[in-house]
Amino acid sequence: MQAERRKEELQKKRQKLEELRRAREERKTPPLTEQPKAPKAPPKEKPAQSSKDELKALLADLLDPKPASEVETETPAPTAEEAASTKTPSLDSPPSADTAGPPSAPGIQSLSSEAHSSSALGGARFIPEFVTFGEIILDIPPKEIVYYTKETQTLDTSFVPPPPSEEEIREKVKKEFEDEKKAREAAEEEQRLKREAEKRKEAKLNELSDQEKKGVLISPEFNDFLKYSSKIVERAINENYDLMRDYTIDDETENEINDGPCVKFLCSYFDERWSKNRFVTDVNWSHKNPELSVASYNKNPYNMNDPDGIVLVWNLRLIERPEFVFHSQSDVLTTMFSAFHQNLIIGGTYSGQVLLWDMRAKSLPVLKTPLSCNGHTHPIYSMQMVGTQNAHNLITASTDGLLCSWQLDMLLQPTETLELVHSEHTKTDEVSVTSFGFPENETSAFWVGTEEGNIYQANRFGHAGGKAGINPYDFYKGHWGPVTGLHFHPLMGPVDFSDLFLTSSVDWTIKLWKAKSIAKPSSSAQTISSIYSFEATDDYVYDVKWSPTNPAMFGSVDGKANFSVWNLNDDPEIPIVNTQVGTGRALNKLQWDKDGKRAAIGASDGRVHVYDVGELSVPRDDEWTRMQKTIAEMMDGGELLGKYRLYKV
Template sequence: MDHRREELERKRAKLAELRRQREERKQAAMQSREQQPAAVSKLDTQDINDLVNSLVGERALSPTGQPGAPRAAREAPGASRDRSISSATSVGTQAGSPVPGTATPGTSPNPATGAAAAAFAAAGAAGGLRIVPAFTASSIVVFDFPPREKIVYNKEVQTADTGVGERDEGRLTEDEIERRVRQIREKDDRARAAREEERARREAEAQARESEVRQLTDEQRATILESREFAAFVDQRSRVLERVLDEKYDAMVDYTLAAATESDDAGGEGLKLAVAFHDDKLSRNRSVMDLAWSTRFPELTAAAYNRNPMAPNEPDGVVAIWNTHLRERPEFVFYAPSDVLRVSFSDFNPSVVVGSAYSGQILLWDTRAKAQPVLKTPLTASGHTHPVYALRVVGSTNAHQLITASTDGLVCSWQLDMLAQPQEALELTHPAHLRTDEVSVTCMDFADNETTAFVVGTAEGAAYHVNRYDRAGCKAGLNAFDAYRAHAAPINSIHFHPSIAADFSDLFVTTSSDWTMRLWRARPAAKPASTAPTDIRPLHTFDAFDDYVYDARWSPVHPSLLASVDGTGRLALWNLNQYVELPVHAAATGRALNRLAWDRPGRRIATGGVDGSVYVYDVGDLAAPRPDDSARFTRVLAELAD
């Protein structure tokens, strides 16, 4: 503020000084005007009259209007000045008296007249004094314009003379004509060659300027390498190159040879390991907790990892998006503040990935955003406060919801764009439990085209029907009287049969830590609940396992094909149309496998285990259904039900 005030004071002082100088100049000009009339007044009036008479001399007119000397006599002979505008002023005195100051023949001019003329000229030059004497005069203005110049055009042909006339052309010989034509062509060729040479020189200079390598200092190089823009650019472009290099297409194939046209990927019987994903920095000391394929991009699969106990400074939970065409590193990496137990792609938004954590939080990541969750539920009593082992997105494109269930028996419904609090909350209780009425939910699944009723698996080894809303004969909540009770250990997974050609949507399989896998037929959801405790028995029990059975999934395209993984690290394929006691094919990894997932076309299976690696197997021809598989599977189910 002080600086601004000083600047204003300086400007005011400068303006005051300018005003003072302007006043001084004005006073000096007024004093000069006052002094000039006083100096002129000293001149004698008679001298002024004599000066005027001497100046107008021969051009003066008599008072009676008689002209003095003729015009030819008044003008000096031989005068060549510009006569565009001339004026004469006649001054008269008394009638018949001669004009003072006029020189007559034989007389000399009056010396006083010269002195007066000089004084008058000096006075006029000094201040532009205007003196108007009382003259009786008349003025004549003569305008003398020079004649306009007349422009004449020559109507001849206005072309350059070539030096050869029509007559000369007839006299030229053929040799002369050929010589001239040859000269003209040589001149054109030289001009064209000069232009090409100039163009080539300019292109060479431009290439030389472009090829000049800019030498960077160590500081500039370090700044560029550490910038986020450079790191993002290198990361994105290197992924593109790795995807291209992963293609197995042989560009040097010889199509003339029959052997070269045979494809190695034509398929075959059995399981083939297609790719194994492992990152020492990412998955070291971590286990794969869940797997999910993208419904929009069949080459992407998401893997959820738990915490690394040997690295307390690293994020507890990690979700890696692996690409089958990018084998060395994941396409995206997301982090979570707790172990990620379940993960799923949204069927209605391909860029959204949803996960559940051990802390009870529901997390939402976006592939267009950074590695941290874009939305997550708060750690409050309004949502989950126990581990969430069950997660499923149900509904349609315009109306879909996220359904989650935690180990304290709380089932919540969420909107994906608002995770501050659940839209609905349902507590599952079982009065027959001895110590607590809470139901510890370990897994959950919906039948196809069903959004209001589902089946949950519990830690006690039983599965129950759950209704989200009240319906005829059934209340909202857990149906404790109709129980799928056969397992002697916690149920690890539940999966309903997908709707393919025939309707097998009432079938589902469960896996348990009691080393068994069981096939069930679900009770119709529209049927009223039982009024007395009823245990529903399984259709079949698969007991060809030597360890915990962690997961089982139906094929999305084959009606009788399902896959399972267990604690021995074995991936088993079961075709119930062929055998119901033993798998038709199996592949072992040597480490326990926790989860498996089929891709949407049903050609590949992704598995993950305790070593943090993700193995993708090609099923081949085993996944291709036959036209009569649905009918055969119907007969198999009828035999199992008997």
């Protein structure tokens, strides 16, 4: 558009120059002689003399600034010859030098012709001569307009476009916005068409055949994904939180009033695939993850294809199935979490092997002891971890009287072995160990319970003039059947009761013992009696455990599915809580969690029951002082008094 406009301007300039050149050439050519115009007739109503006077005055004003009177007096009247010689020259002849004068306008030429005519008529004294003069044309170029930009500066500014106006900028922005909107709509439409095409493509997919479905279902990748994802979903579902709870309602009016202490049932673990037709041999809690518990099982006599021993890890947030399943070639009689490794699980088997499973690995053990004479060759019913984080050992004892110490990272052979023998044993010198226990912060001295019901004190190392092994002088006599459980009082609170331990037996009793100090060994044989006997049960007592928080409380389980909670400060003769657990099958094992608020109970029907004891585990301020008084009374003759009361009843 700018170029066309520029072309038009140049064309107009060329035309104008052509016209000026043409006019100049016309002026250079001599004009044709013209006859002088006849003078106009004066008006009839005015006299001729007055018209002449007016003409003279007008010419005098135009040509000479002097007044007309002075001209008349100074200029003499010309003669006839002079008048003839001063006639108007021909237009064809060029003007003379003396007659050259300034250029005259067209109006002046007309006045000169009228002056000639008037002079001829009236005889004027002075008649000027008029000549033509060429017009001088000056071509002045237009003023140059220079435009500057930030990037370039050009000399030829004629082709630089003018800056855009506000309206043009607005139109340009509007157009860009519309273009962007159209591009976005086109992209969205393209994405929509792609999705529709993908949907149509998926709809056309053929359904998998039965063989392909079966291949997907049995693939290990699919099974691992299904197990992991379903566990997460079940944990979320098993959160016991009431979403519809109304906080404006008073719960005290709705809840039943409880008369006395009680325990609350939380859950029961049972898996139809692994727990059926088995019974629980041991239970334990994790030291690092309080929601995890582990249970060991014996063989299933009705399914010979399953492993003989099973270890299941249960989760309080996953009740319907176990978190982990571990296999063994022999019945697992005892199991526990490692106290210093949260991912390791240890088990003792009926064949005498010690197995180590890792929750990060598969179901088979990662380490196990060999079946040789270097280790156990008889069933392992009891084991315990002693030591600290940096120096600890696993202590195991079997029914052949062999005690072994192991390092968890090296199970090929025990670091040390000790044969527990007693010269006064009835049949053989070997002592058949069914349970044993170490006092708190003790790694050398320990006490063992045997099949014949006796309890012996033994040492791992010889010291104070004694030898390693069973102390032959101290004889703890009280039970009349195999000892099923032995547990030392935990070291807690302001008063140390770590020398007290409880034992349970198939003679329907629970006995409280005070361990003799190993700092003063006996030099002669002596029999040590229990300081109290709890005889409120009427069936086998399979396990007994002190509470880890309340110094006067402990729990026991028996063959009639009774879970009993005892408090020595309240009533040492009968339990403060006695609850029937499960289906009435015998209860084999009991274990408190780290906080002492939950108890895991293993039953002979393959179920693991979890109970919450609530406020019973919280000790009162005077619980330790009262416990001291109770123990002192028992040692002064409380055992005889208790037996007498039971005899009268």
